[in-house]
Amino acid sequence: MPIKVGMVSLGCSKNLVDSERMLYKLRKSGYELVTEPGLADVAVVNTCGFIQSAKEEAIETILELGKLKEDGTLKKIIVTGCLVERYKEEIAEQFPEADAVIGIGNNKDIVDVLDHVLADERYINFAPKLDAELTGERIISTLPFFSYLKVAEGCSNCCTYCAIPQIRGKFRSVPMEDVLKEARWLADNGVTELVVIAQDTSQYGFDLYGESKLPELLRELCKIEKLRWIRTLYCYPERITDELLETIASEEKLVKYLEIPIQHSDGDILSRMHRWGDAEQLEALFAHIREKIPGVILRTTLITGFPGETKEQFNSLAEFVQRVRFDRLGCFAYSCEDGTQAAKFPDQIEPEEAAHRADIIMEQQLLISSENNAKLMDKEFTAVVEGFDRFGECWFGRTEMDAPDIDGKVFFTSENPLSVGQYVKIRITDTLDYDLIGEVINE
Template sequence: MPIRVGMVSLGCSKNLVDSERMLAKLRAHGYQLVTEPGEADVAIVNTCGFIQSAKEEAIETILELGALKKDGTLKKIILTGCLTERYQEEAAELFTEADAVIGIGNNRDIVDILDHVLAGERVVQFGKKSDAELKGDRIITTLPFFAYLKIAEGCSNNCTYCAIPAIRGPYRSVPMEDVLDEARWLAEHHVTELIVIAQDTTRYGADLYGKSRLPELLRELCHIDGIRWVRVLYCYPERITEELLDVLAEEPHMVPYLDLPIQHCDEEILRRMHRPGNEETLRNLITHIRERVPEITLRTTLITGFPGETKEQFNRLGDFVQDMQFDHLGCFAYSEEEGTKAAEFEDQVDEDVRAHRADILMEQQAEVSAAKNAAKLGKRMTAVVEGYDKYAGCYFGRTAADAPDIDGKVFIKSSSRLRLGQYITVEVFDTMDYDLLAEEVTDEPAE
């Protein structure tokens, strides 16, 4: 009977791509993949170590798997990912229940490592960060019609609050021909929506080609047979170019959606974050984007309670958010991460104040989102079907204005049997704060 292996992938979609590559290697070598760790002989945890809450989730997961191993349900545990890469010696010493503790540069050797573990060895290996794989076969673990396309590894922006450059190393673009080969492979395997990701997608190609080639890459992706939607995340505001806006405005398969993590609007806070710009440049940029691409959906992320943030600076951020009317917004209380420059700043804001300020902005955004959704009443739009909710008695999915997992959904009434990944036209008849209620329209095809 083949050895059963289960993968627990924590954290971001970039981590998920790494997990999918490891799964492909394991299946190719005869291991049986299972979705539930409780059904596995071996559990692999691809950890996240970005902020405190992510570290806590990883530790909790490891302890739960340790309990399964103790009662004999699980035989072996392998740990990898950002948490182990960041805390190498501590992880190897602390997580005694783990049979292997490895770094991101060792994921390419996951089959060999698993063989050693099954032979009774305890493996502790931390290779070069630059050995992290930039390409390779994958097993798609998302819904089968969409996939994340990671176009770079690492980061060179060196924001003072962020540990990613220390964990993942400097920015390394995947050569364009390799990205396009992977995208074509995904399309051949029935993926119709590509979600382009990296720590900073707008920097793509600068290290290889001397300039950003994201616009060129996106155009090429839009022209791959079978691809219906191309979406891009993690675009830095200072690198939004006219060429990128041209692609968003002109390519029919490029969804008019832009993820623009600004983090703050106050010039002094941005300077201390080691990020360029100020409120005026951000206002001008957002206005310009909306003029160039009138149908654009804008998403952003913010940090509250960054060291030194005064009440006045926070209020200015709140006013800015109210004025900008972002379609989607995520807000995080500042997490004081050891090893980062910001953690050494003396004027740390009280943790309760950080969290309270984040709550205020999210309450404010809920009102903005509700008003934006209300404006969609009676509108027709294309939606992709993601599943059926047996309790609600209806289908659900997403519109082009919504990225998976982080944005809203549309709940769909239909008299016909819909299939997973089907693109349909719907008409909105009711709304919730973040979600839409709609009915399938059968008198016109989906775009």
């Protein structure tokens, strides 16, 4: 009987792509893949180590798998990913239940790693992080009609609160021909919605070609016949060019949606974060984007409780959010991370206060979202079907206004059977705070 392998992929979509590449290698080598670690002989944990809550989730996962191993349900555990890359030998020492502890540069050799642990060796190895593969064949583990397309690895922005450059290394773009090859392969395997990602997608191409090649890449992706929706996440505000905006506005397959993480609006805080802009510059940017792309959906992320953030600066941020009225917004409490510049800054704010401020912003955004949704009553949109809700006895999916995993849903009824990945026209009949309710108006 073939050895059964289960993957636990934690953290972001960029990590998920790495997991999918490891799964492909394992399946190609004859291992049987299972979705539940409890059904596996070997569990691979691809950890996240970005912020404290992610570290805690990774540690809890390793300990839970350790109990399965102790019970005899699981035979071997392999741990990799950002937490390992960040803490290396500490992870190997603190988790003796892990049979292999490897850095992200070793992921390409996952089959060899598995051979070691199946031979009852404890395998500890940390290949250079720059050895992490930039492209390669994968298993699509998301819903079959959509997939993430990672166009770069690492980050060179060096924001003072962020450990990603330490963990993942400098920014490295995937050559355009390799990106397009992977995108065509995804489309040939049933993907109709592509989500373009990197740590800073708008920086794509600078290291290889001396300038941003994101607009050109998006135009080339639009030429892939089987793709229907192409979405771009993680564009930094200082790199939003008119060429990019005109490309999104003019290309039919590019959904009118931009995620631009700004983290704050106060110029002094942004400067200490090593981020761009101030409230005036950011407001002008978002007004310009809305002018260039009518009806665009704008998403951002914010951090509250950054060291030294005064109540006045926080209030200014809340007022900024009220003025700009983002369509989608996530707000997170500052997490003090080992090895970052901000961890050494004076005037650290109590985590409870930082979390309280984040809650205030999210309560504010809840009202904005509810008001925005109310304006959508009786309007018609195309939605992609993601599944059937047996409790609500209705279908659910997303319009192009919402990105997978991070935004809201639309719940709708249909007189005819539907299938996952099908695109349907719906009319909005009711709204919730973040979600929509509708009915299919043609099949």
